[in-house]
Amino acid sequence: MNGVIKFSDIIKKRFLEDMMIGGNLTITRVVITLLLTFLATLFVYYIYRKTFSGTLYSRSFNISLIMLSLVTALIIMPITSNLTLSLGMVGALSIVRFRTALKDPNDITYMFWAIAVGLTMGAGFYSAAAAGTFVIGMILLILHFIKPGGFSSYLLILHFSHESSEAVNESLRKLPHRHLKSKTVTGDGVELIMEVKIKGSNTNFVNDFLDIKGVRDAALASSSGDYIS
Structure with a gap:
């Protein structure tokens, strides 16, 4: 019947809009998210430098934590804004393998921390990312300076x-x-x-x-x- 809008038509229209214009992802949001992610991971950078107790401090690894968080945020933003792109990225990222050996087990913790900051920032949960980063950093400082x-x-x-x-x-x-x-x-x-x-x-x-x-x-x-x- 002419003039009747079906629910399936709304879903198709929304799907096509997301595929064509990328949802609500704008240049402003990308820039703001990356800047906030950078500021949050600067705190991660400081905590890692302050609490490092291994044999040899690696500044390049510490910088890679910042880049890891930024890249994660950049990947998550299109995924949360476009259904079609999200399916493609999930399939593409599933073939990625990381084989770099980590000498210090604590480095794994910081890598997951950096990824978590990128995930939450990229998804738009700025307050949760900032609060979580601060709390985790304080806990790491306390555990580092307090010895039984x-x-x-x-x-x-x-x-x-x-x-x-x-x-x-x-x-x-x-x-x-x-x-x-x-x-x-x-x-x-x-x-x-x-x-x-x-x-x-x-x-x-x-x-x-x-x-x-x-x-x-x-x-x-x-x-x-x-x-x-």
């Missing part, structure tokens, strides 16, 4: 001659928290690796081992492999 009991675990590595074994053992007994990890005895001497727990940042006791005759070197390493002295 105030003790930190380190590996004490000693190389000394057989003649100085008794003096070394005497000095080790003065350490309140120690645990033997490895002991290697060769014809040239002994390599001893002890796990010690230190309260605060006082590592002067390592220098005392060098005062023992027969001790060739003494090193203190954190669990992440950073040599302290």
Whole structure:
């Protein structure tokens, strides 16, 4: 019947409009979303730099977190604005494989965080992205600076001659928290690796081992492999 609009016609019209003009996606929205995403991931950048405790800080990885969030937001905006494009992007992204090995397990957390910021920003949930980013950042800072009991675990590595074994053992007994990890005895001497727990940042006791005759070197390493002295 002429003049009667069917529900199916409305769906078809809406579908064609989305396919032709991209829904409500405008240049202004793209620019504003990317700028807000950049500001949010700058906070992620700062938190990663502040809480990093690995062997070697990678500025390029930290910058890649910002780019990852921006690219994610750029992908999500067309997906939420155009039904046809969203189906095509889902199929295209399903064949992408990332094979880069991450040395620090915490890097995976920051990658998911950056992706989450891009997802929420790209979907238009600006307040949720800002609030979530701030809360997660504060939690990471608290967990980084608060340590149970105030003790930190380190590996004490000693190389000394057989003649100085008794003096070394005497000095080790003065350490309140120690645990033997490895002991290697060769014809040239002994390599001893002890796990010690230190309260605060006082590592002067390592220098005392060098005062023992027969001790060739003494090193203190954190669990992440950073040599302290």
